Amino acid sequence: DAGVTQTPRHEVAEKGQTIILKCEPVSGHNDLFWYRQTKIQGLELLSYFRSKSLMEDGGAFKDRFKAEMLNSSFSTLKIQPTEPKDSAVYLCASSWTSGNTLYFGEGSRLIVV
Amino acid sequence: LAKTTQPPSMEAYEGQEVNVSCSHTNIATSEYIYWYRQVPHQGPQFIIQGYKDYVVNEVASLFISADRKLSTLSLPWVSLRDAAVYYCIVTDISGGSNAKLTFGKGTKLSVKS
Numbered sequence: 001d002a003g004v005t006q007t008p009r010h011e012v013a014e015k016g017q018t019i020i021l022k023c024e025p026v027s028g029h030n031d032l033f034w035y036r037q038t039k040i041q042g043l044e045l046l047s048y049f050r051s052k053s054l055m056e057d058g059g060a061f062k063d064r065f066k067a068e069m070l071n072s073s074f075s076t077l078k079i080q081p082t083e084p085k086d087s088a089v090y091l092c093a094s095s096w097t098s099g100n101t102l103y104f105g106e107g108s109r110l111i112v113v
Numbered sequence: 114l115a116k117t118t119q120p121p122s123m124e125a126y127e128g129q130e131v132n133v134s135c136s137h138t139n140i141a142t143s144e145y146i147y148w149y150r151q152v153p154h155q156g157p158q159f160i161i162q163g164y165k166d167y168v169v170n171e172v173a174s175l176f177i178s179a180d181r182k183l184s185t186l187s188l189p190w191v192s193l194r195d196a197a198v199y200y201c202i203v204t205d206i207s208g209g210s211n212a213k214l215t216f217g218k219g220t221k222l223s224v225k226s
Binding site: 107 | 154218
């Protein structure tokens, strides 16, 4: 079975660019999460979808971050415009609705210069 | 949600048994305890979960104190591959909800040969 797939694995962007990160959850999973991870802040929740409906959009990240889930097998995280402080690893995770075990992808490492 | 407190770091030698503690003094009756670990360049991975007493699987064992305010993750015979950050999380799954997991700073386990 395929796990959570994230692309690209690495991205370098210039300040002000638009970046789109992609995630394919585990087939059949109903919940999808986007996290951001930095050494200082650790793991921070950006967005949470249940059955494609946005349940939480991470408060402080509303401004330039937009996550979408157009179908049950694909989600995107758009950062527009990027800033150097957005440099981080962006992790996508999915799970069954009734359980809490999250399956994470390997992450997309973003560097904004 | 209950907050957790873990030691920031631990060291062990290969072959040793390692016990990682986690304090969750305000844990609610509806909350469960989860442990994840994260090795470099990968997303967190589920290890074990429990509600009370003692849980064991092929990877680790989990002891939960009688008052549920303390849990201990036990890793038998650690190897270099067990070097990772270990996260203790408590979360409410009442009503079948799949509440988001909130990751703290975790415990960084270093393993020496």
